[in-house]
Amino acid sequence: MPLHSVQHISPTAVLGLWHLTETPADLWAGLPHPEAYQPLLPATADATRQAQWLAGRRLIHRLFEEAATPPPAQATVRNDATGRPWLAGAAPGTVVSLSHSGAWVAAVLAQGGRAGVDVEMIRDKARRLAGKFLAPAEWADAQAATHADPDAGSTHYTLLWSAKESLYKLAAQRGIIFRQQLLLHSFSPRESGEIPATLVLSGAETRHSICYTQPAPGYVLTYCHEPAG
Structure with a gap:
């Protein structure tokens, strides 16, 4: 099962783990509004990097289901000029942190405050x-x-x-x-x-x-x- 676990680490934050077993094509098929993500995928990413990138976005959208406030219909995970992820179209104060290594992807989604995951x-x-x-x-x-x-x-x-x-x-x-x-x-x-x-x-x-x-x-x-x- 790709979604390994979801854990509430505070009243306003959830931690998720994704065990990566899918191909990029599999991950695209389950990603909300993929048309918004197509131009954001790093052009130089190989198949492994693409799968990690896509699994991170799938995981964040899954974590919204555990959060107190559901996301707007077109919320997307983006990266700022320094490479840090942020959520376009989400409620003010929504915080996200992402990490991946090998077959594992981790994410924290929080309503307010600061977060880090690795x-x-x-x-x-x-x-x-x-x-x-x-x-x-x-x-x-x-x-x-x-x-x-x-x-x-x-x-x-x-x-x-x-x-x-x-x-x-x-x-x-x-x-x-x-x-x-x-x-x-x-x-x-x-x-x-x-x-x-x-x-x-x-x-x-x-x-x-x-x-x-x-x-x-x-x-x-x-x-x-x-x-x-």
Whole structure:
């Protein structure tokens, strides 16, 4: 079943997971008003990228069925100049965040506030690049955690990268330096839980909590939603 799960993560936000098994043609067939999406599909996308892109839009429209306010008939998922998704034709304050990796697509749909979601295939790349996105204290914590459980090395570093991606999407600003402005604090790694974090913007620090889990073997998922007010 392509729609894997829908979860209410706050009174005003829903998280959805899509297990991608369809071809682009299959996904086009179930997409509302495909004529609006035809010119938006990235021209350079191969079949895999097309399927991920289309599944993300299918998932967002499915999440509207769980939201308190139904969408207008012609609501469409678009991307702004920075690549961030937004909902044209939806009610003011509607927030969306999207992510895809391999066979999984994740999305958060919220009425107000801020949201971020990220799904990642577990690879060793995050460990190799740790010095570029982890602050010294974070790197020390990661080394200690993976020393205690060497088999979890790639999973742990991928989780840290994903958590910073979700926080970056929540911040919704360009030019953020991951090592300096997206800071993760110590936590005890489990199959699922929360990572305390600090966001540093314009000299001000705010505290946040990034939820994490493993939706399937070989993947990690992180997300956060903060209601308005």
